[in-house]
Amino acid sequence: MAQKNSxxxxxxxxxxxxxxxxxxxxxxxxxxxxYVGGGVxxxxxxxxxxKYFVAIPAEIRAEEAIWRAxxxxxxxSLDLAVNGDGFSAGLIEVMEKHSGTKAASxxxxxxxIYYRSMGQYDEALNAFEQVDVDDDVVQALAVGGAxxxxxxxxxxxxxVKAFDRAVSIGESGKARxxxxxxxxxxxxxxxxxxxxxxxxxxxxxTIVEEYPASQAFGSAQGLAASL
Numbered sequence: 001m002a003q004k005n006s007x008x009x010x011x012x013x014x015x016x017x018x019x020x021x022x023x024x025x026x027x028x029x030x031x032x033x034x035y036v037g038g039g040v041x042x043x044x045x046x047x048x049x050x051k052y053f054v055a056i057p058a059e060i061r062a063e064e065a066i067w068r069a070x071x072x073x074x075x076x077s078l079d080l081a082v083n084g085d086g087f088s089a090g091l092i093e094v095m096e097k098h099s100g101t102k103a104a105s106x107x108x109x110x111x112x113i114y115y116r117s118m119g120q121y122d123e124a125l126n127a128f129e130q131v132d133v134d135d136d137v138v139q140a141l142a143v144g145g146a147x148x149x150x151x152x153x154x155x156x157x158x159x160v161k162a163f164d165r166a167v168s169i170g171e172s173g174k175a176r177x178x179x180x181x182x183x184x185x186x187x188x189x190x191x192x193x194x195x196x197x198x199x200x201x202x203x204x205x206t207i208v209e210e211y212p213a214s215q216a217f218g219s220a221q222g223l224a225a226s227l
Contacts, residue, residue, distance in 0.1 A: 062103035065089045121149040136173030140166045156193045163187035181207045181214035201227045
């Protein structure tokens with residue numbers, strides 16, 4: 001009969017002790033463990049239920065509601081697009097009744113542009129601030145649009161915040177070389193209105209150094225040289 005390796009005995013004892021400690025822990029904490037496991041399972045089920053019974057149906061209803069309004073936008077029938085045609089929802093109704101959906105964000109963006117063009121800056125701000133999309137170009141334009149409205153209202157500090165945020169979104173996006181210099185330049189102009197020449201010059205020099213191919217390059221270079 002082969003002799004048992006004496007080094008194996010302490011190891012076996014340690015393993016057996018570990019198992020016994022684990023078993024004791026489970027026995028002593030069976031109810032709390034069941035509650036925790038049940039709680040995690042309940043959260044997972046709740047998230048799945050929300051997704052398939054609330055979120056997805058809400059997105060479907062919103063898309064069904066907005067398609068006619070978006071079609072009116074393409075046809076340049078803006079009044080019908082904004083207010084509806086008496087049978088189908090307009091952008092206002094989609095934004096208000098289907099908030100939190102992708103369609104509502106698209107409606108809010110279109111409404112922001114519409115209200116800004118009409119000089120209704122408070123309404124435009126309200127709309128732009130409800131835009132929340134995965135498209136970094138549209139999101140940057142919405143935030144920058146809010147900055148434009150603040151400028152029109154003479155709220156230059158708020159405008160700078162909006163333009164700086166638009167720059168940040170634009171710099172990390174696929175249209176970086178187009179979006180970022182636009183809002184850097186607008187931020188510089190707003191900072192000049194506040195008397196912040198150094199801040200304005202920094203933004204202008206960023207355009208000159210990092211975006212030499214942008215449309216804002218020439219204006220930025222000239223204005224920076226004058227400060």
